[in-house]
Amino acid sequence: MTTTHETPDMATGRPPGDLSRLLFGHLHRSDQQRWGHVYLQGLLRTDGKKTVRRMAAVVTGSEAASTSLHQFVNASPWEWAPARGELARWAARSLPVRAWTLAPAVLPKRGNCSAGVHQRFLPESGRTVNCQLGLGLFLDAGQTHVPVDWRLFLPPRFTRDEAVRDRAKIPATTRPQPLWDHALRLVQEMTSWSNGRTAPVVADLTALCDVAPLAQRLQGGGHAFVLAIPGQTTLAGPELPPGERESARGLLLRRGVRHPAGAGRQVISYDTPVRGLRPDGERDHGAGRLMAEWDAGSGRPGRIWLTNITDRHPAELLELARSPQGARASIDRMGEDFGLLDFEGRSFPGWHRHMTLVSAAYACSTLEGMAQA
Numbered sequence: 001m002t003t004t005h006e007t008p009d010m011a012t013g014r015p016p017g018d019l020s021r022l023l024f025g026h027l028h029r030s031d032q033q034r035w036g037h038v039y040l041q042g043l044l045r046t047d048g049k050k051t052v053r054r055m056a057a058v059v060t061g062s063e064a065a066s067t068s069l070h071q072f073v074n075a076s077p078w079e080w081a082p083a084r085g086e087l088a089r090w091a092a093r094s095l096p097v098r099a100w101t102l103a104p105a106v107l108p109k110r111g112n113c114s115a116g117v118h119q120r121f122l123p124e125s126g127r128t129v130n131c132q133l134g135l136g137l138f139l140d141a142g143q144t145h146v147p148v149d150w151r152l153f154l155p156p157r158f159t160r161d162e163a164v165r166d167r168a169k170i171p172a173t174t175r176p177q178p179l180w181d182h183a184l185r186l187v188q189e190m191t192s193w194s195n196g197r198t199a200p201v202v203a204d205l206t207a208l209c210d211v212a213p214l215a216q217r218l219q220g221g222g223h224a225f226v227l228a229i230p231g232q233t234t235l236a237g238p239e240l241p242p243g244e245r246e247s248a249r250g251l252l253l254r255r256g257v258r259h260p261a262g263a264g265r266q267v268i269s270y271d272t273p274v275r276g277l278r279p280d281g282e283r284d285h286g287a288g289r290l291m292a293e294w295d296a297g298s299g300r301p302g303r304i305w306l307t308n309i310t311d312r313h314p315a316e317l318l319e320l321a322r323s324p325q326g327a328r329a330s331i332d333r334m335g336e337d338f339g340l341l342d343f344e345g346r347s348f349p350g351w352h353r354h355m356t357l358v359s360a361a362y363a364c365s366t367l368e369g370m371a372q373a
Contacts (some may be wrong), residue, residue: 017321031075035068042054042055070344074352087188099320100199100201101326103136103138107134114346115168134153143326145330179209200320202321211228212233220279228304228306252270255302267292269314270290290305292305305321338358338361339358
């Protein structure tokens with residue numbers, strides 16, 4: 001049943017006027033600005049599934065407005081990047097940001113026509129699903145994780161088959177990219193929006209891609225990072241030949257130093273060089289550290305992390321490494337309450353616009369809730 005709240009000014013109601021103006025101020029047409037505002041209110045005020053018909057009825061009182069909402073997201077020619085930049089700057093001004101967290105969002109889909117849809121095996125559930133795979137950048141403020149930017153993974157058929165590309169409205173300049181490259185582009189875009197003020201990049205993408213290229217480019221680009229890595233990853237300085245390099249798990253077991261982490265917990269760490277690849281193609285090395293929470297029961301390290309932050313205690317960095325869990329919780333809530341899974345279109349631009357508006361709705365609700373707490 002479609003319902004409306006009695007007042008649109010409550011915490012989960014109308015978006016603040018300044019945010020709405022920031023998000024849609026770059027749009028030249030007043031009708032685009034209006035429908036952007038209506039879509040955002042619909043995501044905030046509509047209970048249950050956020051179809052354009054139900055959102056139109058809640059906000060405008062007429063389901064007939066759903067055609068305009070659908071056109072605004074899927075067909076109206078507006079760029080989502082400026083809106084995301086404004087959202088990122090607005091959220092960064094409002095939050096004590098401690099990290100930029102990268103987290104994947106698996107979005108189940110029916111059929112095979114939606115942009116980026118493919119079959120993917122999910123190790124955590126042991127199932128293969130038909131889905132889109134998005135990668136988001138979240139501003140981590142401890143208990144709060146606000147999404148501000150997204151990338152959509154595209155399997156090769158969406159860029160190599162001209163008919164498929166045209167049907168999904170994928171730009172001709174879009175090329176196949178590995179997921180680690182999508183992650184890097186998110187960091188680079190956020191850096192451009194923040195005028196060079198950065199935060200440590202935190203991610204656990206080990207189930208999705210090879211994270212070594214990402215670590216190398218973050219190191220070479222001067223970005224601090226805390227990245228989960230597979231235990232079998234080999235790490236060593238340039239002076240050692242490949243045959244003498246040890247795995248990350250082996251280094252921690254044989255050479256790691258344990259530190260108390262409070263509440264009877266222990267952290268094990270080992271200082272190791274981190275290889276970097278600079279934007280000019282030159283390679284370099286810097287100081288780095290392997291670390292993991294020590295599992296006393298098994299006598300082995302748990303999830304292993306690589307960082308180039310060496311001036312903070314490993315226990316503090318492992319606390320930061322919990323950030324992906326918070327981002328995943330935000331993704332779950334966006335799916336339950338903010339329409340993350342309810343996009344009705346199939347196009348590449350429509351997906352990006354919907355994700356932008358869902359992120360804005362979530363940020364608005366979250367930050368207003370913090371202000372009223």
